[in-house]
Amino acid sequence: xxxxxxxxxxxxxxxxxxxxxxxLEVKEGEIFGLIGPDGAGKTTLFRILTTLLLADSGSASVxxxxxxxxxxxxxxxxxxxxxxxxxxxxxxxxxxxxxxxxVFGTTVEENYDVIRxxxxxxxxxxxxxxxxxxxxxxxxxxxxxxxxxxPSVLFLDEPTTGVDAVSRRDFWNMLxxxxxxxxxxFVSTPYMDEASLCDRVALIMRGGIxxxxxxxxxxxxxxxxxxxVKGTPMYPLLKYLRTADGVLSCFSFGSVHHLAVDPxxxxxGEARQKILSxxxxxxxxxxxxxxxxxxxxDCFMYLAGRSRQN
Amino acid sequence: MENVIEIHGLTKRFGxxxxxxxxxxxxxxxxxxGFLGANGAGKTTAMRILCxLSVPTSxxxxxAGYDIVREPEKIKRHIGYMSQKFSLYSDLKVWENIRLxxxxxGLSDREIADKTSEILSSLGMADVRDSFVASLPLxxxxxxxxxxxxxxxPDIVFLDEPTGGVDPETRRRxxxxxxxxxxxxxxxFVTTHYMDEAEYCDRxxxxxxxxxxxxxxxxxxxxxxxxxxxxxxxxxxxxxxxRKE
Amino acid sequence: MKEFLAFVRKEFNHIFRDRRTMLIVLILxxxxxxxxxxxxxxEIEHARVDIVGDMSDPEVRRIVGRMDSNRYLDxxxxxxxTGFISSRFRRNESDVAVCFExxxxxxxxxxxxxxxxxxxxxxxxxxxxxxxxxxxGVLRSEQTEISAELSGSESSxxxxxxxxxxxxxxxxxxxxxxxxxMGLIMMIIxxxxxxxxxxxxxxxxxxxxxxxxxxxxxxxxxxxxxxYLLVSTVNFITILLLSRYMMGVPLRGSLLLLSVxxxxxxxxxxxxxxxxxxxxxxxxxxxxxxxxxxxxxxxxLSGIIFPCENMPAALQWLSHLIPAKWFIIMVKKIMIQGAxxxxxxxxxxxxxxxxxxLMTVGVRKFxxxx
Numbered sequence: 005x006x007x008x009x010x011x012x013x014x015x016x017x018x019x020x021x022x023x024x025x026x027x028l029e030v031k032e033g034e035i036f037g038l039i040g041p042d043g044a045g046k047t048t049l050f051r052i053l054t055t056l057l058l059a060d061s062g063s064a065s066v067x068x069x070x071x072x073x074x075x076x077x078x079x080x081x082x083x084x085x086x087x088x089x090x091x092x093x094x095x096x097x098x099x100x101x102x103x104x105x106x107v108f109g110t111t112v113e114e115n116y117d118v119i120r121x122x123x124x125x126x127x128x129x130x131x132x133x134x135x136x137x138x139x140x141x142x143x144x145x146x147x148x149x150x151x152x153x154x155p156s157v158l159f160l161d162e163p164t165t166g167v168d169a170v171s172r173r174d175f176w177n178m179l180x181x182x183x184x185x186x187x188x189x190f191v192s193t194p195y196m197d198e199a200s201l202c203d204r205v206a207l208i209m210r211g212g213i214x215x216x217x218x219x220x221x222x223x224x225x226x227x228x229x230x231x232x233v234k235g236t237p238m239y240p241l242l243k244y245l246r247t248a249d250g251v252l253s254c255f256s257f258g259s260v261h262h263l264a265v266d267p268x269x270x271x272x273g274e275a276r277q278k279i280l281s282x283x284x285x286x287x288x289x290x291x292x293x294x295x296x297x298x299x300x301x302d303c304f305m306y307l308a309g310r311s312r313q314n
Numbered sequence: 315m316e317n318v319i320e321i322h323g324l325t326k327r328f329g330x331x332x333x334x335x336x337x338x339x340x341x342x343x344x345x346x347x348g349f350l351g352a353n354g355a356g357k358t359t360a361m362r363i364l365c366x367l368s369v370p371t372s373x374x375x376x377x378a379g380y381d382i383v384r385e386p387e388k389i390k391r392h393i394g395y396m397s398q399k400f401s402l403y404s405d406l407k408v409w410e411n412i413r414l415x416x417x418x419x420g421l422s423d424r425e426i427a428d429k430t431s432e433i434l435s436s437l438g439m440a441d442v443r444d445s446f447v448a449s450l451p452l453x454x455x456x457x458x459x460x461x462x463x464x465x466x467x468p469d470i471v472f473l474d475e476p477t478g479g480v481d482p483e484t485r486r487r488x489x490x491x492x493x494x495x496x497x498x499x500x501x502x503f504v505t506t507h508y509m510d511e512a513e514y515c516d517r518x519x520x521x522x523x524x525x526x527x528x529x530x531x532x533x534x535x536x537x538x539x540x541x542x543x544x545x546x547x548x549x550x551x552x553x554x555x556x557r558k559e
Numbered sequence: 560m561k562e563f564l565a566f567v568r569k570e571f572n573h574i575f576r577d578r579r580t581m582l583i584v585l586i587l588x589x590x591x592x593x594x595x596x597x598x599x600x601x602e603i604e605h606a607r608v609d610i611v612g613d614m615s616d617p618e619v620r621r622i623v624g625r626m627d628s629n630r631y632l633d634x635x636x637x638x639x640x641t642g643f644i645s646s647r648f649r650r651n652e653s654d655v656a657v658c659f660e661x662x663x664x665x666x667x668x669x670x671x672x673x674x675x676x677x678x679x680x681x682x683x684x685x686x687x688x689x690x691x692x693x694x695x696g697v698l699r700s701e702q703t704e705i706s707a708e709l710s711g712s713e714s715s716x717x718x719x720x721x722x723x724x725x726x727x728x729x730x731x732x733x734x735x736x737x738x739x740x741m742g743l744i745m746m747i748i749x750x751x752x753x754x755x756x757x758x759x760x761x762x763x764x765x766x767x768x769x770x771x772x773x774x775x776x777x778x779x780x781x782x783x784x785x786x787y788l789l790v791s792t793v794n795f796i797t798i799l800l801l802s803r804y805m806m807g808v809p810l811r812g813s814l815l816l817l818s819v820x821x822x823x824x825x826x827x828x829x830x831x832x833x834x835x836x837x838x839x840x841x842x843x844x845x846x847x848x849x850x851x852x853x854x855x856x857x858x859x860l861s862g863i864i865f866p867c868e869n870m871p872a873a874l875q876w877l878s879h880l881i882p883a884k885w886f887i888i889m890v891k892k893i894m895i896q897g898a899x900x901x902x903x904x905x906x907x908x909x910x911x912x913x914x915x916x917l918m919t920v921g922v923r924k925f926x927x928x929x
Contacts, residue, residue, distance in 0.1 A: 056929040079773045090764030092569065
């Protein structure tokens with residue numbers, strides 16, 4: 005059985021189309037990442053799955069329960085962490101946790117083993133008001149509150165947005181441990197680099213899924229040859245490459261530019277040499293060209309561009 | 315080369331908590347200066363002081379040639395500011411936003427009219443001139459906000475996580491706007507959580523526990539810390555933090 | 560049940576940890592009472608008195624002279640008949656008229672009683688009442704002196720003053736404001752505070768979490784309502800104590816009946832708060848709605864300040880829709896007239912009907928989804 009099944013879900017707010025025909029399947033026990041920019045429809049999909057919103061059309065189920073008919077059943081077995089920090093700022097860490105445990109008809113003691121890993125990190129501050137916690141600790145508390153009733157599916161809506169690189173890594177380590185305990189994790193993020201930490205991902209843009217599958221499957225389907233190009237100065241190099249013959253796209257990626265060319269046009273070694281000699285003769289210094297494997301971000305940009313054309 | 319920001323021993327205390335602890339640095343004209351740090355390292359506090367929004371407990375310096383303690387109002391006239399959280403009024407139309415901010419910075423009607431057509435044509439947004447900002451895609455909003463932050467031709471523009479949540483292509487197009495501005499001589503002071511964006515900066519400072527943990531070009535930092543990319547540098551430096559946010 | 564208790568405990572924590580809320584909840588009744596009690600009752604000096612009566616009558620002359628020497632009263636004119644009073648009031652040339660019956664002095668000496676009518680300008684009931692009280696004070700002291708002179712013993716002579724407030728025949732009493740303030744405060748505490756506290760959860764996103772949990776939405780509501788029910792009980796007691804011992808307003812009727820009526824009104828206000836929370840999505844909207852949408856009409860139309868009887872027909876009709884109006888009428892009847900339940904059945908039923916209606920709509924509209 006799939007933990008989550010989504011069939012052709014559509015949702016509009018007035019004239020604004022938030023989701024248009026989204027279908028997905030999330031397997032039990034996996035970390036599934038919904039990856040896309042703000043405004044792509046991630047939160048809307050989350051709210052439909054957590055029974056907070058009704059879709060205009062289509063159907064969805066969580067743990068075999070229909071999101072419309074069995075909403076009460078779903079509410080009992082899911083954990084949900086909304087995008088914003090949504091706990092009671094004026095209650096202490098302990099009070100928040102106990103409150104949410106009671107809401108789900110359980111106690112902190114009963115399920116302590118589920119949250120021990122994370123809670124032990126904030127337990128020294130258990131009498132502090134949630135509002136006075138730092139960002140990272142608030143996040144841990146919110147995660148504890150979402151986990152305290154031992155949910156079978158955990159929904160995390162953009163848990164790492166606005167969080168620094170180090171805390172993000174910590175958070176993903178926690179998710180890996182939660183997954184190990186058998187919980188299905190459905191997580192959304194705008195950060196493409198987090199795709200590699202998921203078992204499977206769906207890329208979402210303007211309310212539509214542009215691709216889904218394991219990160220390696222998505223990467224393997226990238227149709228172009230990709231080169232990492234370096235040269236000084238970088239910005240003029242970018243502009244130069246975009247106007248060069250046979251270049252399909254060129255974008256900066258950290259310290260290099262990623263250059264996509266049609267792989268059928270020339271042999272791999274030849275293409276590399278051609279680019280290198282081109283940019284050297286154009287007067288750029290410290291040049292280097294390497295063929296590279298595409299990452300999720302390359303794929304996203306390619307797929308988003310393709311879906312925009314369709 | 316001329317420095318547009320010069321800071322000496324800047325300190326900000328909140329009670330017994332030292333948010334910013336004796337930081338000193340300078341930013342050159344036309345430079346893209348990346349200002350990194352973990353959540354709670356003191357970035358926001360430091361940036362508020364530089365923008366003239368907060369007075370340092372001790373230390374001082376100049377921004378755009380004005381003293382940050384004595385002349386914060388003058389600083390505000392000569393800098394641009396854009397953040398992810400607040401940038402434009404979503405219930406005003408595109409041209410109304412441009413007129414509003416032009417007016418705030420004391421531009422004449424004529425200058426505002428010129429700037430409006432200049433901004434709209436350079437962003438390719440002439441068609442949405444009369445649209446409400448709320449109806450624009452996030453990427454467009456951010457680009458428009460950036461152009462409006464530059465409407466009064468400031469010496470420095472402060473960007474606080476300008477690309478948060480934006481799709482990968484728009485994020486890169488945004489950085490191309492930053493490059494363009496920098497090539498026109500505007501100094502860009504930018505914070506980000508995307509480590510690949512740190513690579514696009516001329517120099518990067520990483521704040522750790524209220525101090526400047528490191529300050530160098532991205533290449534220099536990677537060499538010093540033996541890291542493959544800026545993410546590695548950041549993790550080494552932020553990992554040294556004693557203060558837990 | 561355990562879930563429910565956890566909710567109630569949480570609500571109390573919210574209230575007790577928010578100093579501003581606490582301040583509003585506990586200090587507001589006292590401030591309101593003092594404001595209405597004293598600020599509204601401004602001192603009146605040099606009230607203008609017209610006289611209707613035979614100035615050749617020595618007793619009349621004597622009383623009029625006494626009035627004129629009173630520092631609060633200035634005698635203006637002697638009118639030939641009572642028919643002139645209303646036009647004097649309308650032109651704002653006089654505040655009160657004192658009318659002596661024909662042959663006042665003669666009758667007083669002969670029969671021991673004399674009729675005096677005091678007519679106040681009821682378009683401003685608070686000050687009119689005060690002026691009338693000054694006049695009555697003078698009459699009473701005169702009565703004592705005259706009867707002492709005439710027979711050497713007190714109370715053998717009696718003026719029988721009748722008081723009439725023109726334009727305001729319902730005769731607003733000076734402590735008219737106590738029931739009004741009671742209604743107002745219950746309204747504020749219950750509707751404003753409940754709506755704000757529900758909407759706050761919407762705004763901070765915790766409502767999203769609660770709705771995504773198995774807890775029944777009705778419990779969320781009841782747990783929101785219960786603490787404010789208790790808080791308003793405290794307020795109710797405070798107001799009663801203040802009105803009894805500070806303002807000297809008696810409680811003539813049954814305390815039990817008054818409490819029942821108050822509880823009913825609390826439920827009315829809570830359901831109004833619930834309705835507001837359904838409509839509003841931010842605390843600001845909730846405040847504006849309860850402030851402008853509830854408070855203003857309550858203050859203006861329920862008869863707290865402006866007597867309903869003086870309103871144009873359309874506004875009078877509108878005032879019937881204000882729940883506080885019916886509550887205030889009941890409280891007045893119980894506290895001041897000492898009326899029992901049979902005398903307030905009509906108002907009670909109207910208010911109860913309103914409450915059931917509002918409560919049903921509010922609970923129905925409270926959505927199980929976002």
